Amino acid sequence: MVEEKFPDGSAWMGGEFINLSEAKISVLDWGFLRSDATYDVVHVWNNRFFRLDHHIDRFYSSTKKLRMPCKIERTELKRILAGCVKRSNLKNSYVEMIQTRGMSPTFDRDPRKSTPRFIAFAIPFGWILKPENFNKGLDLAISTVKRISPESVDPKIKNYHWLDLVIGMYEAYDKGHYTTVLVDNNNNVLEGPGFNIFSVDDQGLNTPLSGVLEGITRQTAIDLAKELKIPTKEISITSEKFKNSKEAFATSTAGGIIPITKIDGKVIGNGTMGTITSKIKDLYWAKHTDPDWSECVEDLL
Ligand SMILES: *Cc1c(COP(=O)(O)O)cnc(C)c1O
DSSP: OOOOOOOSOEEEETTEEEEGGGOOOOTTSHHHHHOOEEEEEEEEETTEEESHHHHHHHHHHHHHHTTOOOOSOHHHHHHHHHHHHHHHTOSSEEEEEEEEEEEOTTOOSOGGGSEEEEEEEEEEOOOSSOGGGTTTOEEEEEEEEEOOOTTTSOTTSOOOOOHHHHHHHHHHHHTTOSEEEEEOTTOBBOEETTEEEEEEETTEEEEOOSSSOOOHHHHHHHHHHHHTTOOEEEOOOBHHHHHTOSEEEEEETTTEEEEEEEETTEEOTTSSOOHHHHHHHHHHHHGGGOTTTEEEGGGGO
16 A cells, blocks of 8 residues: 655644644545535645634634534634644644534435534645746646536535536646636636636726625735725626636635736736735735734633
8 A cells, every 4th residue: 555645734633632643534524425525725824824713703604604613612612723733733724624414423425414524734935836836826727617606516615526626627638737716607707716706907806796705805805905904895706707807816824815917818907016016915924923913822722
């Protein structure tokens, strides 16, 4: 058997902190067999969680919508997440909380018979695009794959139904692009694998109104734009309009505010990070030391 390798990190499962390599679930867990799970990811930067309560609120809402409300209350949940970070000895990390449907003790097909499983872990901070490549920016392809319809799976529940996104990524790689953005049935751009998108025009920012996960970084970009007196519209964005952006950027916990400089081969702006994008990005990182926006890991243990 090939030995599996693990990054640095620490996990919490079944009531205790464990090494990442020991954090395992049964192949019979519905989270694995049916992608019947929800999750959230928050990051820690210089030992501070960023907007943790927003992530916990979304996690509680997701687990409730899936009819398996998380039973761990907020203070305890924070203690678990902070404990994973503390034990991993990472200053900058990516902290994931997951709840799966679990497994039925009698292997019953009725999801109500299973016991939900909660797992948390901390691993090193991951970037959709490394900061040294920010001036080069993201080169996106607009996918021919349509995002799973919001009438089928509520995109506001953070989920692992990624087959559309993964096929979109392969399509982008085949054409020599870095990553992808998926569209709806009317060719409006929606979101990419783990990130939301913004288009900048003469009026200000635009970001898709619906059919997407309401990213915490998306909300943060909207909040920061307001502080900078830049208007934001939540509105449908056609592929054409997106390609004609003055500037564009992606938002994600995995890297913050990330410049997009090419869409389907078309150069956006002057092909480097735009000035509005740059302003929002700088303010985003400045907020990471502000106690109104961030909490120290040690204070939560
Ligand atoms: C997590 C995720 C995002 C980004 O959300 P953040 O809360 O900003 O990290 C966007 N789209 C999808 C599909 C996601 O899973």
